[in-house]
Amino acid sequence: MSRAVLKAALAAAAIGLAVIVPLPGATAAGAADLATSVRAAMLAQHGPATLSTPVREPLVEPTRTAGSWVFGSTTIPLWATDEHQAPTMALFLAHRSRDGWRVELDSTPGFTALAAKAPAAVLSEGEKRTFASHQAGAAGVSALADTGLGLPWAQGVSWWMGGGPHGNSGSSRPFNSIDFNGGNGQVLSAGPGRVYKSCIRGRSALVKVVHDNGYSTTYYHMLNLTTLADGSRVSTGTYLGTIGNELPCGGSSSGAHVHFSLLRGNTEQSVQGMKFGGWTFYEGGSAYQGYAERNGTRVYPGNGRITNYGPGSTPPSEYPTGTVDAGSNTSVNLRSGPGLNYGVVGTAADGATISIVCTARGGTVQGNWGATDLWNKLTTNNWISDGFVDTGSNEPVAPAC
Numbered sequence: 251m252s253r254a255v256l257k258a259a260l261a262a263a264a265i266g267l268a269v270i271v272p273l274p275g276a277t278a279a280g281a282a283d284l285a286t287s288v289r290a291a292m293l294a295q296h297g298p299a300t301l302s303t304p305v306r307e308p309l310v311e312p313t314r315t316a317g318s319w320v321f322g323s324t325t326i327p328l329w330a331t332d333e334h335q336a337p338t339m340a341l342f343l344a345h346r347s348r349d350g351w352r353v354e355l356d357s358t359p360g361f362t363a364l365a366a367k368a369p370a371a372v373l374s375e376g377e378k379r380t381f382a383s384h385q386a387g388a389a390g391v392s393a394l395a396d397t398g399l400g401l402p403w404a405q406g407v408s409w410w411m412g413g414g415p416h417g418n419s420g421s422s423r424p425f426n427s428i429d430f431n432g433g434n435g436q437v438l439s440a441g442p443g444r445v446y447k448s449c450i451r452g453r454s455a456l457v458k459v460v461h462d463n464g465y466s467t468t469y470y471h472m473l474n475l476t477t478l479a480d481g482s483r484v485s486t487g488t489y490l491g492t493i494g495n496e497l498p499c500g501g502s503s504s505g506a507h508v509h510f511s512l513l514r515g516n517t518e519q520s521v522q523g524m525k526f527g528g529w530t531f532y533e534g535g536s537a538y539q540g541y542a543e544r545n546g547t548r549v550y551p552g553n554g555r556i557t558n559y560g561p562g563s564t565p566p567s568e569y570p571t572g573t574v575d576a577g578s579n580t581s582v583n584l585r586s587g588p589g590l591n592y593g594v595v596g597t598a599a600d601g602a603t604i605s606i607v608c609t610a611r612g613g614t615v616q617g618n619w620g621a622t623d624l625w626n627k628l629t630t631n632n633w634i635s636d637g638f639v640d641t642g643s644n645e646p647v648a649p650a651c
């Protein structure tokens with residue numbers, strides 16, 4: 251298929267037609283099979299109840315193809331009568347073999363396994379690493395209350411919480427979303443990761459950032475969106491869009507705001523007791539109520555403003571710990587950065603207990619439990635490979651640095 255065909259297909263999709271991009275040599279039936287397979291994967295993960303009533307079928311939007319591979323997004327649109335919601339979306343990777351389509355949704359073990367075989371043209375090496383680290387959520391590792399994320403606007407600036415914790419479908423569980431507005435209206439990434447858009451309609455879309463530490467965040471109702479290409483790296487504070495009342499994939503909005511949602515892996519994560527930007531958020535008696543708390547100060551929806559203190563830090567007494575396991579050696583080298591190419595700045599004795607401030611992916615090391623690219627940053631600002639630390643998990647135990 252040529253680039254022009256893909257463009258035409260995407261343009262057709264952009265006006266709401268259910269269009270599947272045929273692969274080179276694929277039959278129409280094969281393309282239909284892809285849509286069917288993606289739909290089945292989405293419903294298997296989220297359940298048929300995710301579909302709006304009456305049913306609106308998931309959009310299937312391929313963005314990259316290479317040979318028998320397709321990468322794209324799938325989004326379940328909402329009806330206009332659906333209150334203050336955001337659509338549910340997932341990124342998908344699909345591969346066609348003689349047996350038919352294999353479809354995997356992002357942040358699942360199946361996605362990681364399939365991604366390992368995918369050509370770079372459909373999924374870059376960097377994206378593969380991000381999604382592999384992101385699998386933590388799907389692997390059942392408990393979520394850290396400190397998300398390691400800021401709030402979705404400029405650090406040091408105060409915004410209103412227009413709506414406290416609520417569900418993607420208003421009162422539906424979990425309450426994984428909060429509505430914010432204020433300041434100059436510029437919505438910024440809550441943390442480092444990779445940005446993706448789905449359901450691009452006119453000047454809006456549903457924007458998702460897949461963070462490096464196992465969380466994802468989504469941003470809805472925005473206009474003047476970032477022009478960064480899908481899969482681009484973003485940092486804490488990278489511009490994503492401006493608050494608005496846009497409804498690219500349905501729902502409703504009364505007053506410009508951003509509907510900010512938290513996911514762990516690709517699963518909606520309740521914000522109850524979770525910390526962003528130095529504030530811990532709590533549910534109220536019903537959707538849109540609740541409050542944010544910091545050092546004994548509570549801010550309620552529409553009453554007082556919330557200052558974004560940035561990704562913040564965990565109090566030292568709450569740092570996750572690990573035990574140094576030097577194998578047959580007596581100590582492990584500490585480095586000035588997350589890789590063997592960084593200088594040795596000290597050692598940690600075998601059996602020592604270390605406190606982990608935050609984590610990062612870096613140089614791959616052959617450790618006690620096989621190869622790992624996970625590095626732990628210590629309270630001394632030195633780094634140690636996770637391959638020589640027993641934390642009880644192969645996944646990060648502290649927020650992303």
Ligand SMILES: [Zn+2]
Nearest residue numbers: 334427429509
């Ligand atoms: Zn909302």
